[in-house]
Amino acid sequence: MKIVWKKVSDAQPGEVLADNVYDGSGFVVLLKAGTKLWDEGLELLKVRGVKFIPVCEGEFVEQSPVTENLIVPEAPEVIENYDDIVLSASEITSKLIQTGVLEFQKLQNVTNEIVENIARSSAKILNILRSHTRGFLFKHTVNVAIISVMISRELNWSRYNQILISQASLLHDIGLAFLGGFVFDLDTEDLRVRTHPILSVETLSKYTEMIPSSVVRSILEHHEHYDGSGYPMGIKGDALSEFSRILQVSDAFDTLTTKDLTGCSMSPYHALKWIVNRAGSYFDPVFVSAFISVTGIYPTGTSVCLSDGSRAVVLSPTKKRLQPVVMRDREIIDLSKGDHLWVTGIAS
Ligand SMILES: [Fe+2]
Ligand SMILES: [Fe+2]
Known part of the structure; x- marks a missing residue:
């Protein structure tokens, strides 16, 4: 089966989707791989703002989500103490959500530990693709931090900026906790969900003396797109901070490779492909390219x-x-x- 990317406007009823089609943010599957397109289905994709879709040339062959391959228990860990870091992240965010208090020293310790561990790791192993269900916010934020730090190292960012991108990653989705707990469908058509970057920033507003503006700004901008089609503000291009542009890539990769509530996820390879296909539209190509240097063209778990x-x-x-x-x-x-x-x- 050959996969051809087509504009939705050029696709014809009867053609078959070669891969899942997600909504604008990549969180919600609109149509599953193998679906035969029909008039209303195509209309749905247009209404939901999808511009390109993968269709089959030749007979459809199911490409399994390969979720079982995400677990590679014998592989070396990307960082030591992964579970301890997740536990600390969960304690920091739980306290912040429940009492409004940010344990800043503890946050600094965790972010330092992530940066130091990655610096010590000689191999670029992205073995963080644990089989966790989307909604377990803590692992997601730690994974995003690890990927973000790896990308920033690839770009020779200073240790200070690596710590800041790690902080931003750990705090970026804190606003989700105020929208119905940790387990829920990230339906980005739900206007409430679209407010979570703002809620995250509001939660941190009394700590602006401790948290640099670059961190706060990237949290606010983590669902923006390079072409201006993201939310909440529709900022685009160089108007987005470089912190935000890294966070967008790492957040998308961990989200796509994490099981959703139906147990589906993309394989690391397909998630990488999904991101590469959106370089220049959703994502800044410079950071996509740095990300490929981190993962290789065949990411861990493929x-x-x-x-x-x-x-x-x-x-x-x-x-x-x-x-x-x-x-x-x-x-x-x-x-x-x-x-x-x-x-x-x-x-x-
Ligand atoms: Fe988010
Ligand atoms: Fe996220």
Whole structure:
């Protein structure tokens, strides 16, 4: 099956979707992969602001969401003490939500720990793709922090700015907690949900002396798009801060690879593809490109075919893009250390 991206206005009834189609923010599946398009369906996509859709050329072949591959328990951790960091993040955010008190010193300790741990990690392993259901805000915010710090390191940001982007990541969705708890569908057509960046900033308003404006601004702008189609303000291009543009990429990747309430999620590979397809529209291409340097073209957790016909799961990228570190039959192999084996494509 070949996947062709078409403008919604050019798609015809009878054509079949090759992949899930999400609403403007990427949080809500509007039509599932394999759906045969019809007039009302196409109209729905137009009304919901979808501009491009993936359609099949040839017969539709289901590409499994590969959620089982997100769990790679034997792989080295990207950072030490992941569970402790999630616990600390949950204590900070719970206290902030319940009492309005921000334990700033504790926040600094956690953000320092994330930055230091990533600096110590020699391998660029993005093994944070735990199988958690969307709505478990704490793991999401920690994952976003880790990805954001990795992108900022790729761009040689100062340690100070890495700590700030980590702070912004841990606090960016705090406003969601005021919209019905931690588990709910992120329906971005729901105007209440669209207010959560503002609610997050309002929650932090009495701490503006401690939290730099760059952090507050990126929290406010984390659902904006590079082309101005995001929310809450529709800011675009260079008017968005660089912190915001990193946060948009890392937030999208963790959200897409996290199970939604129906248990569906995108594989890391498809989430990366989803983001790459929106470079220049939703996302600043500079930061998408830095993100690809972090993940490799086959991100951690992707099922791949090797040149000898066997299958493996990617653990981490290497400098040789087609020769990542993989796990095959519970054996970890660094393909870049030899010349005889490489990735030929993703396993369907
Ligand atoms: Fe958000
Ligand atoms: Fe988020």
